Amino acid sequence: MASQTLARAAERKIAPHIGVEFTDVDLNQLDDGTFAAMRDALADHGVVFVRDQQLTPEQHIAFARRWGTIDVNNYFPANGGHPEIAEVRKAENQQTNIGGGWHTDHSYDQVPAMGSILLARETPPSGGDTLFASLSAAFDSLSEGMKATLRTMRAVHSADHIYSADGIYSKTDQGADLKGHDVRTHAVHPVVIRHPRTGREILYVNPAFTLHFEGWTRAESQPLLTYLYQVAMRDEFQCRLQWSPGSIAIWDNRSTWHCAMNDYHGHRRLMHRITISGEPLN
Ligand SMILES: O=C(O)CCC(=O)C(=O)O
Ligand SMILES: [Fe+2]
Known part of the structure; x- marks a missing residue:
């Protein structure tokens, strides 16, 4: 029998609660078995990382379509002829970056995105890392009393204070690049959701887009939200x-937050992001 050693994808956990890296894979030639393993790994570990890929924009889009329907972002500039690809960029002369505070994308939508596929095109000589946090590990760490209370609650989310004409970005040097100033968003989601694939519980509030608990004022909501954010930001969950x-x-946007470090002033960083549509949360 002819013997041939084929490169086989391997998985390596990045941190105890979140992140897995796939090695020995070419995303342009991903067989269905490895893709299924990647889908399972995403559900189990929240983030899948792969290095050294050579993807054209068309190949990036083709890979994204294997995960689901593409959700075109309202706010980020599109890449040239590819409306599916949002550019997340910072130039040498800009101070502000995109996604520089902890958040999950699209929680302000009625049906938030499943997740994103972010591809690095240009990176600074050092810095520009991205941190990810597991909101299922954060939820698991809470007391049974707190968990039971949170399971009864819902929270209100919006992006208007971030992206509208008088929102946070408009006051920065990213303002001119962003669009969708007139888009209005408002969504109410359970504070504890179940992951659609694993059934695992997830704390679903985030510092960028959650405004307050439903039926509570912002002032009443703030102390508990702040406490929950402090738990979620613990190093051990990142x-x-x-x-x-x-x-x-x-x-996976449901079970993770992310935060892009802004520690590379004077250098360019360019990322291509494709977002995949999700399903209703409950
Ligand atoms: O640039 C990054 O590392 C992440 C930016 C971000 O928040 C996003 O693409 O959703
Ligand atoms: Fe983001």
Whole structure:
């Protein structure tokens, strides 16, 4: 029998609660078995990281379509001829970055995105890492009393204070690049959701887009939200990705937060993001 050693994808956990890296894979030639393993790994670990990929924009889109329907972002500039690809960029002369505070994308939508596939095109000589946090591990760490209370609650989310004409970005040097100033968003989601694939419980509030608990004022909501955010931001629930051109991260928006470090002033960083549609949360 002819013997041939084929490169086989391997998985390596990045941190105890979140993140897995796939090695020995070419996303342009991903067989169905490895893709299924990647889908399972995403549900189990929240973020899948792959390095050294050579994807054209068309190949990036083709890979994204294997995960689901593409959700075109309202706010980020599109890449040239590809409306499916949002550019997340910071130039040498800009001070503000995109996603520089902890958040999960699209929680302000009625049906939030499943996740994103972020591909590094240009990276600074050092810095520009992205941190990810597991909101299922954070939820698991709470007391039974707190968990039971949170399971009865819902929270209100919006992006208007971030992206509208008088929102946070408009006051920064990213303002001119962003669009969708007139888009209005408002969504109410359970504070504790179940992951659609694993059934695992997830704390579903985030510092960027959650305004308050339903039926509570913002002032009443703030102390409990602040406490929950402090829990979720604990180092033990995080992993850190260090990018180079060709690195790709796929994250699950329901079970994770992310935060892009802004520690590379004077250098360019360009990422291509494709967002995948999700399903109603409950
Ligand atoms: O640039 C990054 O590392 C992440 C930016 C971000 O928040 C996003 O693409 O959703
Ligand atoms: Fe983001």
